[in-house]
Amino acid sequence: MSVGKLQASKNGKSKTLADSGKRQAAYLFMVLPGVLFLLAFAYLPMPGIILAFKKYQMAVPTASSFFKNVFLNSLVTSEWNGLNNFTYLLKDAPMLIRNTVGYNLLFMVVGVVLQVGLAVLINEVRNRKTAKVYHTILFMPYFISWIVVMYALYAMIAANGFFNQINAMLGKNAVKFYSVKKYWPWIFLCANIWKYTGQGSIIYLATLTGFDEQLYEAGAIDGASKWQQFKYITLPQLMPVIVMLQILAVGRIFNGDFDMFYSLPNGSGTLRQVTSTIDTYVYDMLKKGNLRNSFGYAGAGAFFQSVVGFALILITNGIVRKHHPEMALF
Amino acid sequence: MTAVDVKKLKKAEKESARHSAARNQISRGANFWFNILLIVACILIIFPLWIIIISSITSESALTTYGYRLWPLEFSTNAYTYLFKDGSVILTAYRNTLIATVAGTVITIITVGLYAYALSRPDFKYKKFFTFFSFFTMLFSGGMVSYYNMARSVLGLKDTVWALFLPMSFSAYWVIIMRTFYKSSVPEAIIESARIDGCGEWRTLLQIVAPLALPGFATVALFSAIGVWNDFRNCLLLNDSAQYFNLQYTIYQTMNNLRFLKENASRMGGVNVANLPAETFRMAMAVVTVGPIILAYPFFQKYFVKGLTVGAVKG
Numbered sequence: 001m002s003v004g005k006l007q008a009s010k011n012g013k014s015k016t017l018a019d020s021g022k023r024q025a026a027y028l029f030m031v032l033p034g035v036l037f038l039l040a041f042a043y044l045p046m047p048g049i050i051l052a053f054k055k056y057q058m059a060v061p062t063a064s065s066f067f068k069n070v071f072l073n074s075l076v077t078s079e080w081n082g083l084n085n086f087t088y089l090l091k092d093a094p095m096l097i098r099n100t101v102g103y104n105l106l107f108m109v110v111g112v113v114l115q116v117g118l119a120v121l122i123n124e125v126r127n128r129k130t131a132k133v134y135h136t137i138l139f140m141p142y143f144i145s146w147i148v149v150m151y152a153l154y155a156m157i158a159a160n161g162f163f164n165q166i167n168a169m170l171g172k173n174a175v176k177f178y179s180v181k182k183y184w185p186w187i188f189l190c191a192n193i194w195k196y197t198g199q200g201s202i203i204y205l206a207t208l209t210g211f212d213e214q215l216y217e218a219g220a221i222d223g224a225s226k227w228q229q230f231k232y233i234t235l236p237q238l239m240p241v242i243v244m245l246q247i248l249a250v251g252r253i254f255n256g257d258f259d260m261f262y263s264l265p266n267g268s269g270t271l272r273q274v275t276s277t278i279d280t281y282v283y284d285m286l287k288k289g290n291l292r293n294s295f296g297y298a299g300a301g302a303f304f305q306s307v308v309g310f311a312l313i314l315i316t317n318g319i320v321r322k323h324h325p326e327m328a329l330f
Numbered sequence: 331m332t333a334v335d336v337k338k339l340k341k342a343e344k345e346s347a348r349h350s351a352a353r354n355q356i357s358r359g360a361n362f363w364f365n366i367l368l369i370v371a372c373i374l375i376i377f378p379l380w381i382i383i384i385s386s387i388t389s390e391s392a393l394t395t396y397g398y399r400l401w402p403l404e405f406s407t408n409a410y411t412y413l414f415k416d417g418s419v420i421l422t423a424y425r426n427t428l429i430a431t432v433a434g435t436v437i438t439i440i441t442v443g444l445y446a447y448a449l450s451r452p453d454f455k456y457k458k459f460f461t462f463f464s465f466f467t468m469l470f471s472g473g474m475v476s477y478y479n480m481a482r483s484v485l486g487l488k489d490t491v492w493a494l495f496l497p498m499s500f501s502a503y504w505v506i507i508m509r510t511f512y513k514s515s516v517p518e519a520i521i522e523s524a525r526i527d528g529c530g531e532w533r534t535l536l537q538i539v540a541p542l543a544l545p546g547f548a549t550v551a552l553f554s555a556i557g558v559w560n561d562f563r564n565c566l567l568l569n570d571s572a573q574y575f576n577l578q579y580t581i582y583q584t585m586n587n588l589r590f591l592k593e594n595a596s597r598m599g600g601v602n603v604a605n606l607p608a609e610t611f612r613m614a615m616a617v618v619t620v621g622p623i624i625l626a627y628p629f630f631q632k633y634f635v636k637g638l639t640v641g642a643v644k645g
Contacts, residue, residue: 024455026531027448031460034445037500040485041477042467048476071479121368126361136631137372143623143634144379145560147578150585151616152378155385160397162381168397194375199638206639226356251469259562263582282474295475302473310470330465 051299055081085300100277104253107192115200138198146259184274251313254305386613409614423580431558434495438554446508464502493568511546549637581615
């Protein structure tokens with residue numbers, strides 16, 4: 001660096017202030033495109049949440065209306081409907097909440113056990129090269145869309161699908177999977193495990209490999225078996241990551257995996273009792289369009305998801321922060 | 331030290347590392363069972379995809395008569411021939427998906443790259459505000475109904491190719507990933523010295539920071555590309571006419587919709603609907619939808635792994 005430049009940079013306070021002002025302007029310019037995207041797709045829909053308390057009535061804007069857009073105008077001019085939309089929602093609520101929360105809890109519990117288990121398995125396998133191959137294969141389903149999974153499922157459980165071929169070989173009657181409710185919780189569970197176990201294990205695996213090897217060696221010298229090492233060394237160290245991921249999962253407990261619940265049952269109406277979640281309910285309501293205030297009912301479902309989900313994440317995080325501040329998300 | 335010496339030394343180091351590790355490895359028996367377990371898991375992962383691929387290259391009559399099997403009883407590529415006939419809906423869907431994937435990825439790199447860079451700078455005065463501004467969207471949303479109406483009518487995305495990528499072009503999650511990449515792969519001293527040499531913020535970012543953070547850009551770009559390629563919900567919500575459908579939504583519709591095939595058949599001209607490869611045709615659609623991903627994925631796996639582990643670091 002030349003002496004002249006060094007002197008120039010030390011050349012009085014006004015110069016650095018101007019520099020800093022320019023820099024701040026540059027930074028602000030950099031966040032601008034992102035801010036526009038967030039405003040358009042995340043913040044703009046937020047006020048629309050008042051739909052939950054409106055009796056939605058389509059109102060074409062006139063010359064005197066403030067909003068020239070049909071939806072915005074209708075949103076503003078529609079009457080308030082108190083809690084009536086929620087009362088309507090209550091009719092189906094027990095079934096919807098049971099399905100949404102039930103499936104999510106099931107996926108969370110089974111998911112953690114299998115993902116941590118898989119991470120440990122891959123970490124312990126002696127041949128590192130084969131371990132890598134296993135990992136590549138097991139991670140793959142994460143990148144396959146639910147729609148393709150829907151096709152794969154169809155190929156397996158359709159009337160002439162693979163399972164029924166086996167059934168036929170064994171001399172049994174074909175099973176009609178698409179019209180019998182009792183199979184579906186298991187199908188969803190299997191599909192969820194298939195798609196997310198490999199992906200979920202990655203975070204645990206990365207954390208595992210970062211652990212201090214000396215701890216394990218000390219443990220081994222003291223005579224700890226592999227299982228004891230897992231229980232007393234691995235698991236406690238993994239805990240912060242597990243807790244953090246579960247906080248996020250709790251926040252989404254009323255938001256099912258829409259694509260999965262919507263696509264896998266293949267539009268079978270008889271399965272509705274076990275395949276409807278709040279998400280699919282909101283979508284079904286939405287599709288009824290402007291008729292009979294269905295936007296209002298759908299809005300009530302969406303409000304419930306957003307607000308209760310938000311509250312849940314704050315509460316869980318608060319509880320975790322109180323007891324283990326280092327594990328809290330924020 | 332000669333090259334040979336270095337090689338020997340490295341080998342010795344490796345050997346000793348292996349020995350010290352050997353003391354604390356699982357037993358041979360356990361290793362055997364762990365491998366068996368993992369192999370079974372891998373077979374279960376591949377199996378459903380295998381069935382799709384095999385049935386897509388089976389002749390329609392064999393599939394109707396014998397059902398879905400592990401091996402094609404009668405080999406046929408008819409389904410693929412029909413798939414790529416001129417005017418086929420799948421070609422339109424492929425085109426839309428490709429446009430959306432490329433455009434979406436480019437926009438993501440630019441917007442996320444810039445936003446995350448500003449947040450990674452310690453001297454950005456409004457860092458806290460803009461961090462919160464993006465993080466908040468991960469916690470709270472306006473819900474599907476409001477989004478549906480705003481995007482369709484207020485933003486005017488209904489029945490456009492834009493609908494297939496714009497809503498997915500920016501995400502707070504990627505901002506966190508990218509910011510971590512900047513912080514960990516670009517030393518503060520380099521930025522500082524560039525500044526003293528009279529380099530402006532934009533030039534620093536483009537010529538000095540960006541090349542260093544290339545793996546970060548690759549990670550975000552790949553996640554974005556996969557997200558757009560696999561998107562189903564935005565197309566379902568925002569697009570109503572077939573000329574703007576993407577792959578996922580098109581094959582979703584085809585699943586229950588034999589009418590679609592018949593319409594397509596008449597457009598192909600003089601094809602007997604009874605001979606149309608209905609089920610194998612569907613499976614071939616699934617194969618061409620998932621094919622590019624399965625083929626490309628192993629090459630990019632390390633970026634995906636990186637993206638997922640980096641994202642887990644507290645923001």
